[in-house]
Amino acid sequence: MENIILPLSYLIGSITFIVGLKMLSHPDSARKGNLVAAAGMTLAIFxxxxxxxDEQGNTLGNYPWIFGGLVIGTVLGTLAAKKVQMTAMPEMVSLFNGMGGACAMLISVIEYHHNPSADKGMLIVIVLGMIIGTVSFAGSIIAWGKLNGKIKDKAIPGAQIINFILWAALVVLAVMLITGFCATPVVFYGILAVAALYGVLFVMPIGGADMPVVISLLNSFTGVAAAFGGFLYNNPVMLTGGILVGSAxxxxxxxxxxxMNRSLKNVLIGSFGNNAASG
Amino acid sequence: MDFLQNLFSDPATYRLLTIVILSIFLGIEVIGRVPSVLHTPLMSGANAIHGVVIIGAIIVMGQAPSDDYLALTLGFLAVILGTLNVVGGFVVTDRMLEMFSKKKKK
Known part of the structure; x- marks a missing residue:
């Protein structure tokens, strides 16, 4: 009997995410939709x-650590969200988004640390989850800094070429790690570093006014990173939640x-074009 | 190649893959006609929902051997960050929508 309660909670959680998103997209039901999703999330977490x-029937341990983390996160999160000024909300969203990305990144790091010689499928999931989580984390922090004026828009000469090199480096390093050609922790943390650098350079040249669009994009990145977590643990609620956010x-x-009467390409590449024209 | 083989021969993985495909289409359909005033709250709500990654952090934390301090520290950090994402996300969304409904009443 007990072993159907968990899958049932996950199912209810997934349904509340879908219903919550649906309700959030209508003015009258939006606030209730948010609460519905929050209730489902609480259920799934507890x-x-x-x-x-796990498959051997071992339950989770380290409860003091888990509850300690939950309490600290809840207190800090509630305070930050309640105190923030109305005008500063988008940057708060960006910051919280970065936290989610960092969480996905840390999960991958720990999983790799536990089992550096996992099978290829697992390694692919771990590495991709880490890359996307890290890009989202680094990007969101830059977006947050830009919105509250700490970081100025900065034109980077040859940004497109640098980004291309970073992409190539990511692919090469990931292939080296996954095929086992050179599967050392150094390569793994190299991937992490390159992904972080890419996240920074990705958001850096984009104009402040376009920031909400970028935050929304990074938001969907974090969703995908969460979904990789779902693959890692065979966990349906992480998968549905993550993919839903990713596609929505x-x-x-x-x-x-x-x-805003612009195309996504315009927002992302447009600033590079302007730099080229002005420089 | 055996990765691809596993993907289709292992029922659990195949089931997850099916969920992925269906969820992608569902995500697109579900918010298909959102009015532009709700863009930011919806983004914020979705932001809170991807905080579901916290479940992964809880699992990794709960499975960490009690003498593996690296995993414990990073896991602890991950749980805090994930909770910040979930709680902060939902509270901020609620505040945004509260402001929204007040405006409407006036």
Whole structure:
């Protein structure tokens, strides 16, 4: 009997995410939709803490650490979210998004540290989850800094070429690690460093006014990173939650661009073009 | 190649893959016609939902051997960050929407 409660909670969690998103997209039901999703999330979290067990039937341990983390996060998160001024909300969203990305990144790091010689499928999931989480984390922090004026828009000469080199480096390093050609922790942390650098350079040249669009895009990145976590743990609620945000976030990004009468390409590449023209 | 083989022969993986495909289309459909005033709250709400990554942090934390201090420290950090994402995300969204409904009443 007990072993159906966890999958059932996950199922309910997934449904509340879908219903919540649906309600969030209508003015009258939006606020309730947010609460519905929050309730489903709470259920899924507590069901995981108390009922999760691995294939050998071992339940989770380290409860003091888990609850300590939950309490600290809840207090800090509530305070930050309550105190923030109305005008500063987008940068708060960006910061929270970065936290989610960092969380996905840390999960991958720990999993790799536990099992550096996992099979190829697992390594692919771990590495991709880490790359996307890290890009999202680094990008969100830059976006946050830009919105509150700490970081100025900066034209980087040859940004496109640098980004291309970083992409190539990511692919080469990831292939080296996954095929086992050179599977050392150095390569793994190299991937992390390159991904972080890419995240920074990705957001750096984009104009401050376009920041909400970029945050929305990074938001969907974090969703995908969360979904890789779902693959890692065979966890349906992480998978549905993550992918839903990934796809809904991507569509939302496009809708936001449309509302500003611009194309996504324009927002992302446009600033590079301007730099070239002015420089 | 055996990775691809596993993907289709292992029922669990195949099931996850099916969920992915269906969720992608669902995500697109679900917010297909959102009015532009709700763009930011919806982004913020979605931001809170991807905080579901916290479940991964809880699992990794709960499975860490109690003498593996690297995993414990990083896991602890991950749980805090994930909780910040979830709680902060939902509270900020609620505040945005509260402001929204007040405006409407006036």
């Amino acid at each position: 069901a995981t803490i108390f009922l999760y067990h 976030g991507t569509i939302l990004t496009m809708l936001m661009c449309k509302a």
